[in-house]
Amino acid sequence: MSDSASDVVIAGAGPYGLSTAAHLQNLGLDVRTIGEPMRFWEANMPEGMFLKSEPFASNLGSPQPGMRFTDLHPGWRIGQPIPLETFVEYGRWFAAEAVPQRPGDRDAQVVNVERARPGGYAVTLSTGETIAARAVVVAVGVGPFAHIPDELAGMPSWLVSHSSAHRDLTLFAGKDVAVIGAGQSALETAVLLADAGAHPHVIARRPELDWNTVPQERRPLRDQLLGGPRSGLGTGYRTWLWAERPGLVRYLPEATRRRIVRETLPPAGSWWLRDRLDERVRVSTGRRVAKAVEQEDGLALTTVDRAGRRLVTGFEHVLTATGYVPDVARLGLLAPDLRGRIATRLGAPVLSRDFEASTPGLYFAGLAAASTFGPVMRFVHGADFAATRIAHHIIRRTPRQQPPRARLADVLEPDTTRQ
Ligand SMILES: Cc1cc2nc3c(=O)[nH]c(=O)nc-3n(C[C@H](O)[C@H](O)[C@H](O)COP(=O)(O)OP(=O)(O)OC[C@H]3O[C@@H](n4cnc5c(N)ncnc54)[C@H](O)[C@@H]3O)c2cc1C
Known part of the structure; x- marks a missing residue:
């Protein structure tokens, strides 16, 4: 050496x-x-x-x-x-x-x-x-x-893990798995868990899931003018600027930059995933995770809805697709x-x-x-x-x-x- x-x-x-x-x-x-x-x-x-x-x-x-x-x-x-x-x-x-x-x-x-x-x-x-x-x-x-929400941080990894910890989802076959998040990663992980024989349950804070629309290969001129140009982050005039001119973004005020990072491409599933998210995947929207307690055979996950109602559900594992x-x-x-x-x-x-x-x-x-x-x-x-x-x-x-x-x-x- x-x-x-x-x-x-x-x-x-x-x-x-x-x-x-x-x-x-x-x-x-x-x-x-x-x-x-x-x-x-x-x-x-x-x-x-x-x-x-x-x-x-x-x-x-x-x-x-x-x-x-x-x-x-x-x-x-x-x-x-x-x-x-x-x-x-x-x-x-x-x-x-x-x-x-x-x-x-x-x-x-x-x-x-x-x-x-x-x-x-x-x-x-x-x-x-x-x-x-x-x-x-x-x-x-x-x-x-990789970010795990505070409410779940500190739990043992055999009960709570980040989505990036897994390549092979077949290890969850037959298990009840909560998937936290509403973005592409959460929704695709849930579908792939179902394909692998697990019982996924998506839990998301958003009031409902969002889906991206099917991109058109050829866009009529009218659509291009009204909707803005296509870019590496999607269509739209502002989106084009963020995607194709990042050097200019640096000159925006810090709070604006942070906002556009947050708001450009917000959590949403791809159009091609929508049909695959079928009855095998349970979805609860408008709920946030409040706490998790280890149990003998898994964990008890407490979630709270927008009206403050608490619900405790048992899972064998929680996968956080929380970015x-x-x-x-x-x-x-x-x-x-x-x-x-x-x-x-x-x-x-x-x-x-x-x-x-x-x-x-x-x-x-x-x-x-x-x-x-x-x-x-x-x-x-x-x-x-x-x-x-x-x-x-x-x-x-x-x-x-x-x-x-x-x-x-x-x-x-x-x-x-x-x-
Ligand atoms: C599930 C998922 C799906 C995604 N899908 C898309 C998509 O469709 N399109 C898209 O544009 N982006 C997508 N992304 C975002 C994507 O991660 C980034 O666009 C891309 O990986 C950025 O490239 P990178 O080189 O910065 O990071 P990475 O691809 O993560 O590469 C960094 C590399 O550094 C290595 N590394 C880490 N620490 C060290 C070290 N100490 N020494 C040496 N090597 C080290 C890592 O092993 C890794 O291979 C997705 C992300 C996730 C999590």
Whole structure:
């Protein structure tokens, strides 16, 4: 195991990490991309899932032509849902074509990032190797930010788990499972649970479920004028702005940005899921979870309706499909000293126009950037924009020649602390 140096280390090889790596490689930088390509999609999304995003909004970002989803699958129509495994295959094909990884980096994780001299970072991998890097891109996706509501937090994982903890839902066959949430993830998980032989019961705060409409491949001009253009987040003039011009979103007041992140694409099921949500799935809307109590054979879940009426129901498991909330404090890969130096607002990093945090040379891509650049950062569609900005900023600050190989002891800050 030898210590090494690199221009950039990217933590995570999902759509944002891979896109950023492709742009950086193209600029001639020495890049280490750490993690198995598309790992989260393969391991943490349920088998049998389909993407909600349309094919043109499911492209990874590359400066080279021919690397879009629609280049690999030219016949894929708007309104034709993409199966999870097709998208994972696409991401892995992209990685094989555009993102060479060193042997070992694919199976590694970034376990620690700390500040180093002069103005760089020391990045430690799960293999034990430590890399001296000029810049680090944190592209760890949504996984570290899985949110379980307070009322259910602290329950043992065999009784309460987040939807992202499961790929194989057959382990719930024959069981009564509450699914908390009203978004695509909750509704699709409930359908897939029913397919797997479980007895799902969706519990949602919303007064009723919402469903997206069938997208039209060709829209009459009148519809286009009245309804606005199509974009990677849906149709509408404002939606187009949020989807296609995230750089402008950054200039909106913070409260507005947060509101559009919340309100753009609110919880709703895909049109193609609607028919599959049949009598096998019970649905209770207008109810919030108040408490859960462990019992001998499962748990008693108390929910409250809008009139304050309480109902206690027994379940064998509760699956929370309650989303992801970015919070730098939860990023254990960043050393505590570094985490403490990153300026945040309500947990999310404050980012420059180039996705750089207040600690120079440290960049955040994906969900962590949504409170700065808006809702498109929650989706694959934002990856090319983020990757382009990050890569061009790094190249502007990085001399093209390889950095001198430094001994780790020479680059570590004397005052850094590790947990
Ligand atoms: C169920 C579900 C369905 C979704 N459907 C869609 C959809 O249809 N369309 C869409 O656009 N978006 C969808 N999303 C949102 C989607 O997660 C994001 O668009 C996308 O994954 C963002 O890419 P990313 O690279 O930021 O994150 P990810 O794809 O999560 O990739 C991050 C990677 O980093 C790895 N990682 C984490 N920590 C480390 C570490 N310390 N070291 C190394 N690697 C690490 C993870 O294993 C992961 O593979 C969905 C999300 C969920 C949960």
